[in-house]
Amino acid sequence: MNLDKFYYDNKLPKFFAIACIFWGAVGMLLGVIAAFQLAFPVLNFSEYFPNLAFGRLRPVHTNAVIFAFVGNGIFTGIYYAIPRLLKTPMWSNKLGNIHFWGWQFIIVCAAVSLLMGFTTGKEYAELEWPIDILITLVWVVFGINMFATIITRRERHLYVAIWFFIASWVTVALLHIVNSFEIPVSFMKSYSWYAGVQDALVQWWYGHNAVAFFLTTPYLGLMYYFLPKAANRPVYSYRLSIVHFWSLIFLYIWAGPHHLLYTALPEWAQSLGTAFSIMLILPSWGGMLNGLFTLRGAWDKVREDPVLKFFVVAVTCYGMSTFEGPMLSLKNVNAISHYSDWTVAHVHIGALGWNGFLTFGMMYWLIPKLFNTKLYSTKLAATHFWIGTLGILLYAIPMYWSAFRSYFMMKAFTPEGQLQYQFIDVVQTVIPFYIMRAIGGTIFLIGVFIMIYNLVKTAKKGSFVAKEEAEAAPLTKEYRAPSNSIWHSFIERKPILLLVLSLVVVGIGGLVELVPTFLVKENIPSIASVKPYTPLELQGRDIYIREGCYNCHSQMIRPFRYEVTRYGEYSKAGEFVYDHPFQWGSKRTGPDLARIGGKYGDAWHFNHMLEPTSMAPGSIMPSYPSLYENEIDRGSTNSKIHAMRKMGVPYESGYESIANDDLDKQAKGIADRLAKDNNIKVSSNKEIIAIIAYLQRIGTDIKLESKK
Amino acid sequence: MKFSTYLEKISGVSIYPIVSLVMFIVFFVLVTYWMYSIDKTEISRIENLPLDDNNK
Numbered sequence: 195m196n197l198d199k200f201y202y203d204n205k206l207p208k209f210f211a212i213a214c215i216f217w218g219a220v221g222m223l224l225g226v227i228a229a230f231q232l233a234f235p236v237l238n239f240s241e242y243f244p245n246l247a248f249g250r251l252r253p254v255h256t257n258a259v260i261f262a263f264v265g266n267g268i269f270t271g272i273y274y275a276i277p278r279l280l281k282t283p284m285w286s287n288k289l290g291n292i293h294f295w296g297w298q299f300i301i302v303c304a305a306v307s308l309l310m311g312f313t314t315g316k317e318y319a320e321l322e323w324p325i326d327i328l329i330t331l332v333w334v335v336f337g338i339n340m341f342a343t344i345i346t347r348r349e350r351h352l353y354v355a356i357w358f359f360i361a362s363w364v365t366v367a368l369l370h371i372v373n374s375f376e377i378p379v380s381f382m383k384s385y386s387w388y389a390g391v392q393d394a395l396v397q398w399w400y401g402h403n404a405v406a407f408f409l410t411t412p413y414l415g416l417m418y419y420f421l422p423k424a425a426n427r428p429v430y431s432y433r434l435s436i437v438h439f440w441s442l443i444f445l446y447i448w449a450g451p452h453h454l455l456y457t458a459l460p461e462w463a464q465s466l467g468t469a470f471s472i473m474l475i476l477p478s479w480g481g482m483l484n485g486l487f488t489l490r491g492a493w494d495k496v497r498e499d500p501v502l503k504f505f506v507v508a509v510t511c512y513g514m515s516t517f518e519g520p521m522l523s524l525k526n527v528n529a530i531s532h533y534s535d536w537t538v539a540h541v542h543i544g545a546l547g548w549n550g551f552l553t554f555g556m557m558y559w560l561i562p563k564l565f566n567t568k569l570y571s572t573k574l575a576a577t578h579f580w581i582g583t584l585g586i587l588l589y590a591i592p593m594y595w596s597a598f599r600s601y602f603m604m605k606a607f608t609p610e611g612q613l614q615y616q617f618i619d620v621v622q623t624v625i626p627f628y629i630m631r632a633i634g635g636t637i638f639l640i641g642v643f644i645m646i647y648n649l650v651k652t653a654k655k656g657s658f659v660a661k662e663e664a665e666a667a668p669l670t671k672e673y674r675a676p677s678n679s680i681w682h683s684f685i686e687r688k689p690i691l692l693l694v695l696s697l698v699v700v701g702i703g704g705l706v707e708l709v710p711t712f713l714v715k716e717n718i719p720s721i722a723s724v725k726p727y728t729p730l731e732l733q734g735r736d737i738y739i740r741e742g743c744y745n746c747h748s749q750m751i752r753p754f755r756y757e758v759t760r761y762g763e764y765s766k767a768g769e770f771v772y773d774h775p776f777q778w779g780s781k782r783t784g785p786d787l788a789r790i791g792g793k794y795g796d797a798w799h800f801n802h803m804l805e806p807t808s809m810a811p812g813s814i815m816p817s818y819p820s821l822y823e824n825e826i827d828r829g830s831t832n833s834k835i836h837a838m839r840k841m842g843v844p845y846e847s848g849y850e851s852i853a854n855d856d857l858d859k860q861a862k863g864i865a866d867r868l869a870k871d872n873n874i875k876v877s878s879n880k881e882i883i884a885i886i887a888y889l890q891r892i893g894t895d896i897k898l899e900s901k902k
Numbered sequence: 903m904k905f906s907t908y909l910e911k912i913s914g915v916s917i918y919p920i921v922s923l924v925m926f927i928v929f930f931v932l933v934t935y936w937m938y939s940i941d942k943t944e945i946s947r948i949e950n951l952p953l954d955d956n957n958k
Contacts, residue, residue, distance in 0.1 A: 275952070278952075279951055279952065349951065351944075351947075351948050351951070353948060353951040353952060355952070418952075419952050422949075422952050422953060423952050423953065426953065427953075428946075428949035428950050428952075428953060429949055432945050432948060432949040433937045433938070433940065433945065434937075436933065436936065436937045436940075437933055437934065437937055440929075440933045441930070441933065444929065
């Protein structure tokens with residue numbers, strides 16, 4: 195048989211690897227800065243750089259780490275592994291280049307636009323609609339290139355890593371499209387198509403599966419490729435990997451609602467999320483054991499080889515967080531962990547340990563290969579390993595500690611039945627933990643810089659192999675499966691069928707959860723006294739979203755005695771029907787705001803936003819001096835009201851043309867009251883007036899109901 | 903707002919849990935059957951794919 199001669203391209207894997215490490219360092223640096231900001235609010239530099247306050251920086255950190263660091267890590271592995279597994283070069287170098295530069299362009303746009311305050315206000319999906327469209331286009335380019343490569347392959351069987359890549363591609367596409375339904379109001383401003391409970395459900399279906407299909411399944415593909423390569427032995431059990439794959443994608447898609455336990459989400463959806471999360475332990479641990487057992491009989495190598503060291507800790511962290519995840523999905527555990535630093539610790543075990551260490555291991559293996567040399571210093575890599583591990587521990591342990599400490603303080607009552615601690619007391623006692631966490635993060639980052647030095651030295655030592663020659667026989671047209679092979683190998687030989695089956699498998703879970711919440715009215719009982727926001731409140735809400743207040747403040751009171759006593763009546767599903775997007779939040783670094791309306795006077799908010807510690811001594815909230823200078827964007831009122839009505843918010847037709855009159859009237863009222871009652875002189879067209887109007891409105895509608 | 907309140911309105915709803923249970927079981931039985939039925943030599947060929955680079 196004639197053998198085809200062809201070349202594997204190493205240029206794109208190299209590009210992606212450089213981008214991955216570069217953005218990784220940037221993303222982690224931003225994380226370290228954000229961590230120090232929480233401990234020392236002066237680092238927000240609000241007076242000089244309002245764009246760098248925690249509320250704007252944190253989304254840049256999360257997006258950078260997820261989509262820039264891990265994203266480029268995935269592509270590095272895919273562009274290296276797929277050609278070699280399929281014995282063919284990538285189908286199109288041009289599409290590969292478009293994919294690479296397109297993705298980097300998206301990252302730059304994302305960072306700039308988030309710092310400028312352009313955000314949808316939905317976690318990990320903060321990017322505004324033009325960038326969403328760009329992401330879709332680049333993702334399609336990547337998909338075409340990947341599938342064309344698979345179709346033109348010279349190896350009939352698709353190795354399990356490729357299944358993971360296919361499932362990841364199709365599911366991420368589905369998630370991105372469904373969660374990004376939004377109605378543009380202007381260039382770089384849109385409202386989520388969904389509202390309140392539905393928005394929350396779609397968002398966390400997305401958010402959870404972004405973890406599943408962006409941070410986990412593609413990295414499992416990398417594990418199944420690079421771990422055997424580094425250990426130079428096949429995976430422990432290929433059969434187990436089949437079960438791992440199908441059961442993981444089958445179960446993962448259902449687990450999203452565990453992010454919304456004890457919220458206003460319908461009970462049945464919460465229970466569904468819990469049940470599937472518990473089941474997820476099995477495939478996840480199957481995968482972890484499959485990875486670890488691959489090293490059976492080769493543990494002596496782990497002592498020597500830094501690549502394997504990183505892989506072992508990465509897979510162990512995968513096992514730890516996939517055990518922790520289901521535990522956090524139990525309602526009684528979730529009552530403690532939700533809104534607390536526990537969640538933060540949990541995701542960082544995943545991000546630093548699983549994604550971080552797997553990436554580092556891959557790089558230590560790959561870069562010497564690409565430059566046809568040996569690693570510059572094994573010793574430095576081992577140092578990086580120990581520093582990194584220490585960094586993870588120093589990061590996570592203070593966060594667990596802080597979570598339990600704040601839980602016990604939050605729920606403490608005096609014998610007289612009053613809350614023992616103010617929220618601010620809790621904040622004060624966890625600041626030392628925030629400092630320790632920031633130090634842990636810094637240590638982890640130092641390890642990354644050691645790696646960069648080591649890899650640059652390695653690259654300089656060797657010479658880059660742009661192309662690797664290889665040869666393989668082409669696939670014959672007529673293929674007769676061996677008589678003892680059955681339908682399974684049939685699926686496995688058909689990439690498109692595999693794609694469709696993966697989509698069906700993840701589609702079932704999505705549909706069963708999302709559709710009833712949209713179609714069945716009883717899921718969101720309406721409350722007659724809940725009315726749409728006034729134009730001024732709507733503008734204030736958009737400022738709230740722009741400044742990223744949701745990063746630290748929830749708007750969702752759970753039905754616990756200690757929450758109801760502290761914040762007020764627990765939240766009902768019907769209260770959020772006009773919230774495009776929902777702002778329930780996922781973390782309470784500051785107190786819940788679901789019933790903040792009317793709790794304090796306008797003057798309190800006025801002083802508090804300018805200098806939080808003047809009203810709440812010990813507060814770690816950044817100050818917002820720019821709100822007192824910027825004017826309300828009256829020009830956008832018309833299109834905002836119009837967009838809201840299009841989505842079913844009952845503003846009367848034609849209201850947009852007179853909305854600004856109402857806005858002015860309400861703003862003047864607030865400014866006049868401030869002047870009369872508190873001797874505060876402020877012009878009524880400043881943003882602070884709008885945000886006060888919004889804050890004073892939150893959660894008050896339901897009180898009108900009880901007054902009736 | 904229990905799930906049952908509107909489940910009751912679907913005619914023949916009692917079949918739903920059975921159907922879903924059957925779906926799940928069939929799915930996992932098929933995957934398990936598939937897993938065990940793969941030929942041993944084929945498995946060992948596939949699992950060695952990452953190790954066999956075949957580049958010169």
